[in-house]
Amino acid sequence: MTFIDWISAPVNWVFTIIGLVVLFSGFRVVTSKNIVHAALFLVGALAGTAALFLMLSAEFVAWVLVLVYIGAVIVLFLFGIMITRAPTGLDEGLSSDQKALPALLASGVFLMMSWASIDAFGGQLIGSVGEPVPTEVIGDSLFGRFVIPFEVVSFVLLAALIGGITLARRDLSPAEEEERSAV
Amino acid sequence: MLLSQFLVLAAALFAFGVYGLLVRRNIVLILLSVELMLNAVNINLIAFESVLVSPEAIGHIFAIFVITVAAAEVGIGLAIVLMIFRNRKSANVDDLNLMRW
Numbered sequence: 381m382t383f384i385d386w387i388s389a390p391v392n393w394v395f396t397i398i399g400l401v402v403l404f405s406g407f408r409v410v411t412s413k414n415i416v417h418a419a420l421f422l423v424g425a426l427a428g429t430a431a432l433f434l435m436l437s438a439e440f441v442a443w444v445l446v447l448v449y450i451g452a453v454i455v456l457f458l459f460g461i462m463i464t465r466a467p468t469g470l471d472e473g474l475s476s477d478q479k480a481l482p483a484l485l486a487s488g489v490f491l492m493m494s495w496a497s498i499d500a501f502g503g504q505l506i507g508s509v510g511e512p513v514p515t516e517v518i519g520d521s522l523f524g525r526f527v528i529p530f531e532v533v534s535f536v537l538l539a540a541l542i543g544g545i546t547l548a549r550r551d552l553s554p555a556e557e558e559e560r561s562a563v
Numbered sequence: 564m565l566l567s568q569f570l571v572l573a574a575a576l577f578a579f580g581v582y583g584l585l586v587r588r589n590i591v592l593i594l595l596s597v598e599l600m601l602n603a604v605n606i607n608l609i610a611f612e613s614v615l616v617s618p619e620a621i622g623h624i625f626a627i628f629v630i631t632v633a634a635a636e637v638g639i640g641l642a643i644v645l646m647i648f649r650n651r652k653s654a655n656v657d658d659l660n661l662m663r664w
Binding site for chain 2: 386389391392395399402403406407409410415418419422425426429432433435436437438440441444445448449452453456457459460461463464473474475476478479481482483485486487489490493494497498501502503504505506507513517518520521522524525526529533536537539540541543544547548550
């Protein structure tokens with residue numbers, strides 16, 4: 381398949397636009413000097429990813445991503461940023477000064493992974509475009525074959541809930557404890 | 564649509580995550596980079612599922628598990644960041660040198 385064939389399919393225009401949005405947002409997440417902007421650019425990267433999932437006929441996972449990540453995780457991150465009173469304006473100290481070696485390593489990771497992907501799946505086409513996987517199938521699978529992992533994951537969430545409360549709770553000093561019991 | 568176009572996009576997103584993980588100093592921003600990497604993995608899972616169509620939608624199930632575990636990880640991670648901030652008055656990894664020889 382030549383590049384002309386590739387770009388003449390309208391679905392690839394959509395992919396190119398969404399991909400550019402995802403890449404730009406991802407780049408700004410790791411380079412932005414404003415910590416709140418970094419968290420908000422992650423919203424752009426995740427929304428673009430959800431759009432890619434819709435293109436790949438994964439409707440349910442796309443909306444799970446929007447609800448869990450954009451709805452909950454980003455809010456948690458913004459809370460974390462505000463609670464740790466990180467400088468919300470421009471800050472030069474958010475990143476280390478040694479950028480060359482990490483950039484080299486990251487581009488090495490990118491080149492290796494993309495070379496391996498293209499080498500193994502170069503001409504592989506995605507056939508099932510536009511037929512969403514029914515949520516029924518995912519539900520049957522989740523509560524059928526994958527019911528034990530599902531229970532394990534729910535236990536992990538319970539442990540995270542209890543652990544989060546225990547870690548983030550502020551222990552009262554003995555004087556405060558006495559004051560509280562007096563009331 | 565080619566499969567490899569999604570894989571290359573995911574590889575680029577993963578590489579950005581690796582770069583952020585190594586370069587950032589603030590713990591909250593390091594956690595953001597980890598989320599970026601997990602997201603790249605999810606793109607790969609969904610892309611492979613749409614080629615190797617399985618009757619039980621296994622790729623989708625794995626992506627949902629990754630999302631769930633990532634949410635738990637962020638909850639615990641931010642609680643730990645909060646603890647560190649209370650004890651050391653900083654959310655900067657360079658300041659956490661207590662166990663450094």
